[in-house]
Amino acid sequence: MTQATGRILRMSYLAASVAGAGFFVLSVAWLGVWPARQLAEQARLTGPATPPVLTESEARGRAIYAREGCAYCHTQQIRATNPDVARFGATTMAWETRADIPHLMGTRRIGPDLSRVSETRPEDWQLTHLYAPRSVVPLSVMPAYPYLFDGGPDAPTQAARDLVAYLETLGRARRLAAPEGDETLNVHPAKTRRSGAVPELSVDSDAALGAELYADHCAACHGREGAGDGPGAAGLRPRPANLMLHQYRPGRLGEALWNGVAGTSMPAWRDRSIAELSAIAAHVQRLAVPGMPPRPFGADTVSPTAEERELGSRVYAANCAQCHGVQGAGDGSAASQLAIVPTNFQSQKPMFDEALRVLRNGIDGTPMAPWTSRLNESELTAVAHYVREFFAQ
Ligand code: HEC
Ligand code: HEC
Ligand code: HEC
Structure with a gap:
């Protein structure tokens, strides 16, 4: 080995070490330091100056x-x-x-x-x-x-x-x-909304599918028969509605299923197809078909007298219209202030007994208060009849 080649070899060790160290520094900067700075810069530019801290x-x-x-x-x-x-x-x-x-x-x-x-x-x-x-x-x-x-x-x-x-x-x-x-x-399909364009549900729907979907998704809260007494009901305020004691217009069911009931645990069911929602809605309507024993419809056949109607109308105008609306559409002057929308009596009709029960007890967890201290028995009866008349219009 000549002296010259020996020197070249020694130099190449040096060159390799310098290049190695150089590449190491470069890769740390390129793959570690630079992206971290980019991310910090991006976070600074897009995020709020002071993100909220946890309590x-x-x-x-x-x-x-x-x-x-x-x-x-x-x-x-x-x-x-x-x-x-x-x-x-x-x-x-x-x-x-x-x-x-x-x-x-x-x-x-x-x-x-x-x-x-x-x-x-x-x-x-x-x-x-x-x-x-x-x-x-x-x-x-x-x-x-x-x-x-x-x-x-x-x-x-x-x-x-x-x-x-x-x-x-x-x-x-x-x-x-x-x-x-x-x-x-927040486009979560179960998020409840106060309003939203509701798709039209079809009338001829699959009864077996409706019963199955109801059992799988609704019975836990509303109960197998619809009495509002499923295993989940106990801890919920307001409690799930008693579907046996109401008649619903199809539009009301579409609204409840599509938007949920805002302010309550009733979720929206937007991840379901229209066919499925139609089948569920039809099933809910079947839960309360008048005349089907042993459904508690007896009291429903009682109609109010002319005096009761007149008294009901007066009591309603004085006490109920500001929430439930003059025409019972749930759009009274105070309605928009309330966390839970007052019932629209044009699109749902409680059985007489259920209306009277609500007037006596109120609905826990909602702005609907009990009325026993403010109205006497005949006023309660009259107005319980009265709210049911909006449905027919
Ligand atoms: C074994 C897996 C598992 C664990 C562990 C688990 N979850 Fe869940 N969680 C699920 C599943 C599956 C669902 C969807 C079904 C349902 O709503 O129960 C869910 C749903 C949820 C939902 C509803 C979310 C929505 O988008 O509707 C919340 C909130 C939630 N979980 C919170 C928790 C919390 C808090 C814990 C810990 C204490 C937890 N989960 C532990 C599996 C789990
Ligand atoms: C987590 C429990 C829960 C589940 C699951 C649930 N609901 Fe509800 N539902 C409620 C609650 C709570 C209300 C509100 C009651 C109120 O406003 O007083 C309600 C309200 C309703 C209403 C409006 C009734 C009224 O009288 O105002 C309908 C209709 C309804 N649910 C049908 C269904 C159907 C059909 C399903 C299944 C697809 C279902 N619910 C699943 C808890 C539930
Ligand atoms: C402060 C506003 C407010 C006033 C005043 C009010 N309500 Fe209500 N009412 C509500 C709300 C909100 C609900 C629906 C709660 C829910 O979703 O469960 C309701 C529900 C009802 C229901 C149950 C309907 C159903 O389908 O189950 C009846 C019946 C009722 N109200 C009758 C009356 C009558 C009659 C009066 C007057 C004496 C009256 N309400 C006054 C807010 C009010």
Whole structure:
């Protein structure tokens, strides 16, 4: 080996070491430092200056969510794919998970994504669902968490309250910061809406399908026969409606199924096809066909006397019209202020006994109060008759 080749070899070791170190530094900068800066910059530009911080209760709830392993079955990241966005709402942005340390994004969806679950379900539903998921969603595989309660869904421990408080933060920061508006953000099919264009349900529907869907999805709350006494009913305020004691116009059923009943645990069923919804609606109507024994329709055949009608009209105008509307359409002057929409008597008709029961007891969990201290017996009877007359018009 000459002296020259020896020098070249020694130089090449040096060159290789310098190049190696150089590539190392370059790759750390390119694959590590630069993307982190990009992401931080993007989060700074798109996110709010001060994202809302969790309250103490919400932070405790987050720890319980992590401890109970909710993230094993629920993601908190909405991907930029059409099915994800259609089902759960707008795609998750980097800034939304910036403060989520250690993150609870999850990797597996056995249950639905929860990124935007806040304001989708009321607290009574959340608590009942945590206590016993299958009491409100019969086909659910979610485990029950009864040890977060003192014996029943209406006796939550502080831990259960904290957990629900945390669930109510999911999607909140985006909603507060969002330019998109609520509808795009929370397109959850079960989210209740006060109004919304309701598709026309078809009249000739599949009876067997209706009965099956009702048993699978509605009986848990409304009861097998429709009496409002399913296993999930106990913890819900207001309680599920007694479908046996009402007549509904098809439009009313379409509205209740398509929009849910805002302010209550009655979900919307927008992920169902029109054929399925029609079959369910037809089944609900069959739950209350007058004359079918042993349905409690006896009292319905009693008509009010002329005096009762006159008294009912006066009592109604003085006490009820501001909520239920002059024509009974549920559109009184106070209606828009109320969390739960007053009944539209033109599209649904309670049995006489049911109307009287409501007037005596009110409906717990709604603005409908008991009237026994303000109206006497004959006034109660007269106005119970009176509200049923709007249906015929
Ligand atoms: C074994 C998997 C599993 C675990 C663990 C689990 N869930 Fe679920 N969860 C589900 C499934 C499946 C559903 C859909 C059916 C239903 O609503 O029950 C669901 C539904 C939900 C819903 C309703 C979401 C919606 O979009 O309507 C909420 C809220 C929820 N889970 C919260 C929790 C919380 C909080 C925990 C932890 C305490 C938890 N889940 C643990 C499987 C799971
Ligand atoms: C989680 C429990 C729950 C489930 C599941 C549920 N409902 Fe309801 N439903 C309710 C509650 C609560 C109300 C509101 C009662 C009120 O406004 O006082 C309600 C209201 C209704 C109403 C309006 C009735 C009225 O008198 O105002 C109809 C119709 C109805 N539900 C039908 C159904 C059908 C059909 C299904 C199945 C596809 C279903 N519900 C599933 C809880 C439930
Ligand atoms: C503060 C507003 C308000 C006033 C005043 C009011 N209601 Fe109501 N009422 C409601 C609301 C809200 C509901 C529906 C709650 C629900 O969805 O369960 C309701 C429900 C009812 C129901 C049950 C309907 C059904 O289909 O089950 C009857 C009957 C009724 N009201 C009669 C009356 C009568 C009669 C008066 C006057 C004496 C009256 N209400 C006054 C708000 C009001």
